[in-house]
Amino acid sequence: MSSSAPAQPRPLVVLTRALLLGQHALFAILLLVAWARAAGETPWFELVAAGLGLGYAALAVVEHRTAEAGEPSQPLALVLLLLLLGAWFASVSLTPDFAWLAFPLFFAVLRLLPSGWALPLIVLMVLAVVWSHARLSGWADVGLATVVGPTVGALVSVGMAHAYRMLLRDNAIRQDLVDQLAAAKADLEATHESLAESRRQAGVLEERARLSRDIHDTLAQGFSSILLVGRAASQPGSGPIRLHQALEEIERQAASSLAEARAVIADLTPQTLSGxxxxxxxxxxxxxxxxxxxxxxxxxxxxxxxxxxxxxxxxxxxxxxxxxxxxxxxxxxxxxxxxxxxxxxxxxxxxxxxxxxxxxxxxxxxxxxxxxxxxxxxxxxxxxxxxxxxxxxxxxxxxxxxxxxxxxx
Structure with missing residues (x-):
């Protein structure tokens, strides 16, 4: 018995995909803003910005295919993430305008790396943003907002990434429950079919046993009586009268056995009880x-x-x-x-x-x-x-x- 695969719980799937698309859109918008602000100010910024865009696009494609296949993060996604971070560190060293890209990159780091690696790397990215601003305006002009801004952004990213992982975990749990319910339903249907077949087989065996008993008690007993009468009549010294009586008894017993057989076939009461x-x-x-x-x-x-x-x-x-x-x-x-x-x-x-x-x-x-x-x-x-x-x-x-x-x- 074949059954179609159960559909995934749609609300959670739609929500997680919407969050991921929102992060991609945020990166694209911030990249365009940084590109426009840094235009003509820093050499090589076009090459670095193009590298950031292509790197993030490649990473998004690999993540999407991995998610569709239901597989864990591939090594290719980790390599692309490291190359993307390298390009971002290079862009921040050129101009602090690219520091805004740190916020969507926080999410990518938290999605693809375990917490033991992701959190120290986020701290390093926050320090890189602060250093970029200090290098441009001097450490004496670094204010509280310069430090608090990227720090708060990092904390918000950590919180949202945790919520995102909780949604994914709940989605996996619900999907597992759906699969278990589908498997239980299939097992129940198979068990029901097996029980029905067992009942049918039991009915067949019971009917065979009943017919066996009826045949034994009717035809077999009738034939035994006929055999006894025939043997008695064939004994030496049996005269014509005795032989004639035996034939009459054989005829009577055969007729009675035939009536019994017909009653068994018709599932009626025994012929002997009909009178x-x-x-x-x-x-x-x-x-x-x-x-x-x-x-x-x-x-x-x-x-x-x-x-x-x-x-x-x-x-x-x-x-x-x-x-x-x-x-x-x-x-x-x-x-x-x-x-x-x-x-x-x-x-x-x-x-x-x-x-x-x-x-x-x-x-x-x-x-x-x-x-x-x-x-x-x-x-x-x-x-x-x-x-x-x-x-x-x-x-x-x-x-x-x-x-x-x-x-x-």
């Missing part, structure tokens, strides 16, 4: 598992049925489907009990079997693509603020308990 409430759907599920697997499966309802949020009914039904699929596929159980209880504290679903059991801490995805059921159950409960508890041990059966608090509805 009634959760207890009725669980009872139909238990009956179907008992008929398919031969396991003695029963359903128990503790207390009177109560309405639940649709998301809770879907989650509990999916969990029962996954738990019963694990029982038929892995538990080698002879009996399984599914119980549901709903009260003011929430809903609780238990699936308990008398199978071979397992070590809960050793479960996980397997190379054949299975092993996602328990993780899918836990993710469903966590998404709704519920809890999933699994108790099992080798040879001791398995108990799966899910609890959804009423407050999470």
């Amino acid at each position: 009634g409430d959760l207890p009725a759907a669980l009872e139909r599920l238990v009956t179907s598992v008992s008929e398919l697997s031969g396991i003695r499966a029963t359903f128990e309802l503790d207390g009177e049925p109560r309405p639940l949020p649709r998301t809770h009914e879907v989650a509990l039904l999916r969990l029962a489907q996954g738990a019963l699929a694990n029982v038929t596929a892995h538990a080698a159980a002879s009996r399984v009990v599914v119980s549901l209880s709903v009260d003011d504290g929430g809903a609780r679903l238990d699936v308990v079997d008398d199978g071979v059991g397992f070590e809960p801490g050793l479960t996980g995805p397997r190379e054949d693509g299975t092993g996602y059921g328990l993780r899918s159950m836990r993710e469903r409960m966590t998404a709704l603020g519920g809890q999933l508890t699994i108790e099992s041990a080798p040879g001791s059966g398995t108990a799966v308990a899910a609890h959804l608090p009423a407050a999470s509805a």
Whole structure:
């Protein structure tokens, strides 16, 4: 993301440039006055005056380019200043008329030289002005005004130069603040875009996880049931009647799985819930598992049925489907009990079997693509603020308990 450079604070920039232009104009005016006063009085004054004008003009051009580039004073500017001061000392030695140029030159010295060098040089320039007047009229005629005039001018120059530097410093501070604000704004916009992208990625991952759980609990479980029925029908000794029943069950299970898949695609409630409430759907599920697997499966309802949020009914039904699929596929159980209880504290679903059991801490995805059921159950409960508890041990059966608090509805 590109952004234009922030504009400098205009009032301070205009003021500092106006002060600098005023100093240049003052030097030009005083130079013309000195030139006119000294005309015909002193030899070589034209050459010295021309040198002063050209030297100051060159210095002003170099200063302007340096300021535009935002760089510190260049060595060329210091060399030009020293040559300009040399020409001024020469002009003052010729005539005191050029002493008036000391005032704008004070500013140039204070702008380009550090205080440790600038102040002694200004003192030397003041002494040169006093000496020029004394050389012309004699030291006996040097009055208080001759000394006070250039001294006051030097003090005023020092004060104004200090104010000028303060303005430049304030301008730099404000410019730095503007740059920092611009950088902070750019960082904020980049952070906002990053957060938006992160939210989008999180939404994509969450939707993938939801689809994974739904596919596992619908298509995968349906295919597992079809596979179990097919294996049972292919056993030696299965007669035509048994084979015919198996085909009918396979057809029924395939149709149910297809309806579940369409419901997942349309993001509807499970097909099993479309004909009634959760207890009725669980009872139909238990009956179907008992008929398919031969396991003695029963359903128990503790207390009177109560309405639940649709998301809770879907989650509990999916969990029962996954738990019963694990029982038929892995538990080698002879009996399984599914119980549901709903009260003011929430809903609780238990699936308990008398199978071979397992070590809960050793479960996980397997190379054949299975092993996602328990993780899918836990993710469903966590998404709704519920809890999933699994108790099992080798040879001791398995108990799966899910609890959804009423407050999470």
